[in-house]
Amino acid sequence: MIKPRSRRGGGRPTISDVARKAGVGAITVSRALREPERVSEELRRQIHAAIDELGYVPDPNARALASARAEVFGVLVPSLTNNVFAEVVRGIYDSLSASPFRIQLGNTHYSGLEEERLLQLFGSQRPAALIVAGIDQTPTSRKLLESAGCPVVQVMETGPDPVDMMVGFSHLDGGRTATEHLIGAGYRRIGFIGARMDPRSQRRLAGYRAAMEAAGLFDPRLVTTTPVLSSVSLGREMFRDALAKMPTLDGVFCNNDDIALGVLFECHRASIAVPKTIGIVGFNDLDMMQVAFPSITSIRTHRYEIGRRAVAMALAAIAGNRPEQRIVDLGFELKRRESTAR
Amino acid sequence: MIKPRSRRGGGRPTISDVARKAGVGAITVSRALREPERVSEELRRQIHAAIDELGYVPDPNARALASARAEVFGVLVPSLTNNVFAEVVRGIYDSLSASPFRIQLGNTHYSGLEEERLLQLFGSQRPAALIVAGIDQTPTSRKLLESAGCPVVQVMETGPDPVDMMVGFSHLDGGRTATEHLIGAGYRRIGFIGARMDPRSQRRLAGYRAAMEAAGLFDPRLVTTTPVLSSVSLGREMFRDALAKMPTLDGVFCNNDDIALGVLFECHRASIAVPKTIGIVGFNDLDMMQVAFPSITSIRTHRYEIGRRAVAMALAAIAGNRPEQRIVDLGFELKRRESTAR
DNA sequence: ACCAAAGATGGTAGCGCTACCAAATTGGCG
DNA sequence: CGCCAATTTGGTAGCGCTACCATCTTTGGT
Structure with missing residues (x-):
């Protein structure tokens, strides 16, 4: 005797339950759901009525298994x-x-x-x-x-x-544009501060470097990076390091906005005038950049x-x-x- | 004649392929993966060798369908x-x-x-x-x-x-603690600024209110809320509104840290001394709170x-x-x- | 009126896996 | 030495759904 396994699924209605109630074949229910235009309006209505009544929800696992997708x-x-x-x-x-x-x-x-x-x-x-x-x-x-x-x-x-x-x-173009903007604004000793140097950050750095070299301003000591995950507090620390290493710094292009914000706060704390003494550019243009005081130049990404x-x-x-x-x-x-x- | 459907799955090995290669039943492979202790070490080794060789990865859909979980x-x-x-x-x-x-x-x-x-x-x-x-x-x-x-x-x-x-x-306790801290620090006209007033924010507000009432300081005009999604720029705007409504404000408990940061920036911009003229407390204690200048008191949540x-x-x-x-x-x-x- | 083409519906046989049960093997103990 | 329990392995029958094909209409052209 074949005893159907007691509904493992806790009694949730299946496509056959819907088919029975609507008086059609199971495959027609399946079609009504996936390619409605291939089923007559009449049946479609009946099927949807049955679905609503039973509270049927297709099982995505069974669907995936059967359709291999x-x-x-x-x-x-x-x-x-x-x-x-x-x-x-x-x-x-x-x-x-x-x-x-x-x-x-x-x-x-x-x-x-x-x-x-x-x-x-x-x-x-x-x-x-x-x-x-x-x-x-x-x-x-x-x-x-x-x-x-x-x-x-x-x-x-x-x-x-x-x-x-x-x-x-292009992150490279972004980095170059940011740096060229600083150069254009009259900054000369422009540092790069980058945390979490993933490939995108590397390319921003490459853009920075291209712009600096084109202007004859590049100096490897201007670059400060770390593999550590980016954060506002890290931005502050790295800026302090950069400044210690290169006290004549007059601008920074930051890897991202968190770092830029950390730099800004450190400037406040150390009474360094922004933008007068130091110019700051961030990357991504988070909402807070335009609200910061002073507001922070950034590369807006979409x-x-x-x-x-x-x-x-x-x-x-x-x-x-x-x-x-x-x-x-x-x-x-x-x-x-x-x-x-x- | 029964023609097996051409492997829908694009030829990926199945559990039977592994079983055949290892010279065991399919079910034993299944067990070796899910309850290894029920399979002898000998077979387990053979099975894993076959799995590695074939690059077998179990199909989670089939698994979910068969086990109803x-x-x-x-x-x-x-x-x-x-x-x-x-x-x-x-x-x-x-x-x-x-x-x-x-x-x-x-x-x-x-x-x-x-x-x-x-x-x-x-x-x-x-x-x-x-x-x-x-x-x-x-x-x-x-x-x-x-x-x-x-x-x-x-x-x-x-x-x-x-x-x-x-x-x-407890968000209510959090709101109360934040507010009591402001009161304890000597602030009196303490505002509440809250964006995105979801149930958690409502309870922080309730905590604020409880603390203010207990101190005999509550005034509904001190409360500024909006259903709009929270952001730093919104914090700035709401703070301006709150100040316009209640110019004698000397402290704010903010719904969250974004709002608090917006308030801080607006204080900078309007040359309002923090903490002297206005005290600020945030909620959640994001990393940037301790870096901000001045650093911002907040409720650290885990x-x-x-x-x-x-x-x-x-x-x-x-x-x-x-x-x-x-x-x-x-x-x-x-x-x-x-x-x-x- | 007839037939081909197109449209609508259904039956069957799996998709790859595991629950359930049966069978085979081992071991302990009276 | 036999018996029962525990351990290890395997076979069978689906889980709920859809691909594939078969069947049954309907339509339109000649």
Whole structure:
């Protein structure tokens, strides 16, 4: 005798329950949900009535197993607390909230190994798309991405060799623009202060260096970096170090806004006039930059928009019309403020 | 003739491939992975060798379908960019990264309706546990949580009536402590400035009010609130409003640190002496509070630890030993700094 | 009126895994 | 030395859904 296993799922209604109640085949219910246009209006109404009555919610696991494709976007970022990535992620969530896609978020902690592990893990779920931060994947990660069998969007940066698609901007140009602005404002002994020197920060530094060298101002002693995670207090400390090393400093381009804020506070504390004695430029243009006193010049980046755009491109690719422009440069904007208005 | 469907999964090895290669039954492979102690060491070695050689990764969807339980933690927070929740989430991720559990993160945007929708969605995945921010779920959400059939941890706050478990602290006590500190420091016309008045902020306000009334200092005109999302620039604006409304203000307790920072910057801009003319207290004690000039007194909360603790409790409950202490109060700490050192 | 093409619906057979039970093996003890 | 319990392994039958194909209409052209 065949005894059906007592409903493991705790009695939640299944697609067959709906089918029975609506007087149709299970497959028709499935179709009514996924390709409504292929089912007559009449049946569609009956089916939806049955769904409402039973409170049926499709099981995403069964769906993924049967269709060999999960309605999941895998998203990999190096940090959850860094405001910049938080905004990218927010853009992704907002763009996906009305879609059937779920999000699988991974935190790589800026580690290539961790990225490989998570990519491996995410791959086992057969995601509908992958969004990863950065363009400096390890060879293993890159291979994993290439063989993922789904659209891949690399975000935050642009570069010459996308795995599939890219949305971001040039950090090198950003660093150069920031530095050229300081030079143009009359600053000469301009330092670079950078925490958490990930590849993006490295490229900002390269931009700084290019601008300084072009102006004949570069001096390696002007550069202060650390691999430590960025924070406002770290910005303060690093600025003190930089000043100790190079007392004639008259400007700083900071890796990011947290560092810039730390520098500003230290200037207040040490009674160093901003922008008169020292000019400060940040990166990302967080809300607080325009409120600070004096307000801080920064490179505005379009984080939220990057998230939205990445999803839009992935969605288009899933729908079959891969955007012809595979690399999207959203640029940046120099926000001139009091901290460099000499 | 039965023609096996061409491997939908794109040829990834399955558990049977591993079993064949290791010369054992599929079920033994399954066991070797989930309950290794029930499999002889001999076979375990062979199986793992086969797994490594084939590069086998279990399909979580198939696993979830067969076992009616997904290795997923559902996590619901009201905001992804608010640093406070970002830290809770980070604590959760860090605690879970070495476990087989994945995380399904949902953003409710402070909306009860959105919370219900996400809970419904998450429920359909049969998560191993649910972690939700706050204790003010709608009746529908509450019912959804109670019938989730898995451990549930409400985080960020404590309260009398947990769905299952709770980790947090008393926002009312926090608000009271902050306000009493200002009163103790000699401030009298102490304002409350609060953005994004979610239930937690409401309770901080209640604590403020209790302290002010106890000292005979309460005046409704001292309270300035808005439902708008909190930001540093908003803090600045609200402080200006508060000052316009009540020019004799000599202190402010801010809803959170962003607001407090906005207040500080406006004081700089308007040449209002801190702490002499105005005392400032924030809430959460973000890193920048101790770096600010003057440094800002704040209520330090243990966000990261809340995330870790919530996971620990859920994990214990899953393992069958539900912690006897179902409500964990992690408290807070008043950090006295220059902004109230009159 | 007839037939091909297009549209709507259903049946069957898995997707990859694990719950449940059965069978085989081992060991301890009277 | 046999018997029962404990331990180790395997077989079978689904979990809830969808891909694939078959079947049954309907439509329109000649």
